[in-house]
Amino acid sequence: PVDALLLSALALLLPDDSGATPYPEHTLVDQAVAATRRRTPAASGFVNAILRRFVRERGTLLEAVRRDAVAAFNHPLWWIERVRQDWPTQWRDLLAANDRPPPxxxxxxxxxxxxxxxxxxxxxxxxxxxxxxxxxxxxxxxxxxxxxxxxxxxxxxxQDVSAQRAAPLLLQRPLPHGARVLDACAAPGGKTAHLLELADLDLTALDVDAARLQRVQQTLQRLHLQARLVCADARQPGAWWDGRPFDAVLLDAPCSASGVVRRHPDVRWLRRAQDLSTLARTQAELLDALWPTVAEGGVLLYVTCSIFRAEGEQQIDAFLQRHRADGALLDAAAPGHLLPLPENGIDRSDPASVVGDGFFYALIRKPAS
The missing domain is CATH 3.30.70.1170 (Sun protein; domain 3)
Known part of the structure; x- marks a missing residue:
């Protein structure tokens, strides 16, 4: 309670653009100390000292904050550096976009x-x-x-407008009635459902988490749709695949979620820099394990809700290098990196209303024999 009260008081002591605070400084300090004395008397002197020092040194302290990248951009330093490295002309806009409410x-x-x-x-x-x-x-x-x-x-x-691109991309070339389709990391089921809303498919929804797979089932039941649900690790096809190839595979791979921070603000603070290499390794393992399950002439759609190139463009470049002998081909229909910025809005006349989340899409085709 003392921390919350102190943070609230400090926020109210921040001046607006005109340099004014919402309440007289002495009144706010006195009221905050009085409130602390009623709840936690031993902390009242501490609160009083902190607030009065802030009032005295506010200009110096705020200038120090403005020079601190973590405070200025409200992201961990490693995250800031990664976005600046990946998007040198757009990094400031990308960081600012994460603090705006999503549509x-x-x-x-x-x-x-x-x-x-x-x-x-x-x-x-x-x-x-x-x-x-x-x-x-x-x-x-x-x-x-x-x-x-x-x-x-x-x-x-x-479902966000960027996420709604997955199903149409996978079905870009119409599949036959009853085509075998795999959604390899299906939970919570939004993309699974979208596929079944658009086409009559023999669809397998796979996820490693049994509890999250129940959410897929609930989603399908509400939408009056059906799929075969399998709880297994997509990286181990020998444990769940019957050997019959799939006409299309959707891999919405685990990722940093760096493209959906505005929906999950805590993710930037929960992630660590070393998580990226772990996630990238998992993504590569998933791609390599699932590629043999794709039928000749079939497609694999790789998706992440990430703006980091290591989980998008660089990941697919490496995959294509590894599978050059297999004839893996990148289809130009997929947009690649989608950034949560106005230029990616569907309606350019009103971009702020329809700016989608950050995503990456790569559509990979396997040559027919």
Whole structure:
């Protein structure tokens, strides 16, 4: 309680652009000390000393903060350096974007209606929205999913506009009815469901985490869809694969989540620099293990919600080098790195409303015999 009160008081002592504070300084300090004395009397002198020193030395302290990259950009230093290295002309914008609230984008179930029809249903509720993709609808004001018309019935799901690119990319060349498809790291099931909303597939949803696989099942049940659920490590096909090749494989690989920090602000502080090498090794192992399961003439779509090149462009470059003899081909249809910046917005006339999360997409084709 003392920490929270002290942080709140310090925040209220920060001047706005005009140099003013919301309350007179002496009043705020006195009230904070009085509140501390009521709850934790022994800490009142400490709180008083901290606040009064801050008032005295505020200019010097704030200038020191402005010179500190971690304080200025609100990210760990290693993260700042990595983004600056990967995106030398956009790194400041990328770091700033992580502290902005994300848009709420919906995916309309194509089996149960169109995006335009759903916008009209929202309008009938008094909710402003616009179509921003084939099944994508942007909500002007976010709301609880329970308030969305038809959510419980499976008419709509919540899925970022960048994430909604996965299923159409995998199905870019239409697959035959009942084609064998693998979603190799399926939980929580959004991309699995999107694939089944768009095509009639014999789909296997695989995940190493049994509890998270239950979320896939719940998602499919709500949307009235079916898939074969398998709990196993995708890196060990011998334990789960029957040897019959898949026409298409979706690998939404474990990653740093550096592209979705605005949705999960803690991730930047929970990750460590050494995690990147561990994750990159896992991604490479997944790619190498799953490539043999792809049928001749089939495709593998590699996806991460990361802006780090080590988990995107560099990972795929290394894979193509390793599998040059196999004839692995990179399809130009995949966009590569998508940054959570306005230039990646679907509607350029109103980019702030539809800026998608940071993602990486690579579509790899296996030559037909």
């Amino acid at each position: 709420m984008v919906l995916r309309v179930n194509a089996r149960r209606g169109s995006a335009q029809q759903y916008v009209q249903r929202l309008a009938a509720q008094g909710r402003a929205a616009q179509v921003v993709g084939p099944q994508a609808v942007w909500l002007a004001v976010p709301c609880a999913v329970a308030q969305l018309p038809g959510f419980a019935e499976g008419d709509v799901s919540v």
